[in-house]
Each structure stands twice: as structure tokens, then as C-alpha cells.
Amino acid sequence: MKKMWTAKCSQCGQRFRNYERGALLSSIRKHMWKMHRKWMLARMKAGRLAGTAGNPTVGMVLTAISQGIPIALALIRLVRQRRWNRLEAAVDSFEPYMKPEHRVIWQGVKTVKSIDIRRGK
Numbered sequence: 001m002k003k004m005w006t007a008k009c010s011q012c013g014q015r016f017r018n019y020e021r022g023a024l025l026s027s028i029r030k031h032m033w034k035m036h037r038k039w040m041l042a043r044m045k046a047g048r049l050a051g052t053a054g055n056p057t058v059g060m061v062l063t064a065i066s067q068g069i070p071i072a073l074a075l076i077r078l079v080r081q082r083r084w085n086r087l088e089a090a091v092d093s094f095e096p097y098m099k100p101e102h103r104v105i106w107q108g109v110k111t112v113k114s115i116d117i118r119r120g121k
């Protein structure tokens with residue numbers, strides 16, 4: 001019997017299945033661009049900002065925050081949990097210097113990240 005590949009859209013939870021892994025990935029990519037275009041664009045921008053994925057500096061996080069929630073969130077979601085704890089503390093130390101609206105974004109992003117971590121993402 002042939003192996004069935006399955007995957008779930010990280011944004012809306014829609015399930016995909018295919019016998020070919022490549023076809024599965026391309027159908028998800030198509031779905032993401034069609035249904036979650038804004039999110040994809042934010043993610044690409046965050047990816048460019050992060051450079052080495054999963055290891056952004058405090059400066060990169062602050063830049064992402066100044067560009068708004070979608071970018072900041074996409075960047076933060078690239079960070080691995082172990083790295084996140086240190087990064088969170090580092091960015092927290094800049095909080096007193098943030099503009100009020102940036103502080104709100106940072107708080108929101110931290111909340112989402114903590115939910116992600118609790119869900120084991």
C-alpha cells in the first residue's frame with residue numbers, strides 16, 4: 001500500500017492529503033497564497049528580516065515590531081523555543097524605550113508566542 005502524506009494548514013487548520021509529497025506541498029502552497037496571502041507576504045518579509053531563520057537579533061525584533069503585528073508575529077514564530085526565552089528577556093529590557101503602540105504590539109506578540117509554546121509548536 002502506498003503511503004498517504006497528510007498535512008494541516010497552520011493558519012486555518014484545513015487538512016490536505018496526497019500520495020505524492022511534492023504534490024501535497026505544492027497544493028498547500030497554492031492554498032496558502034490563495035487564502036492567506038497577507039500572512040504569506042508578512043512571513044516572507046519577516047524571513048528576509050530574520051536572515052538566518054530562527055535566530056533574529058533584538059534589533060530585528062524591534063524593527064519587526066515597528067512594522068506592525070503581522071510582520072512581528074511572523075518573525076517571532078520563526079524563533080525556536082529555547083532561543084525565545086533569552087530573546088524575550090532581551091526585548092523586554094527595551095520595553096521602557098518603546099513607543100506605547102509598539103509596546104502593545106510586543107505584548108500581543110508575546111501572548112501569541114506563549115500560546116504557541118503551550119500548544120507545543
Ligand SMILES: [Zn+2]
Pocket residue numbers: 009010011012013014031032035036
Ligand atoms: Zn489555510
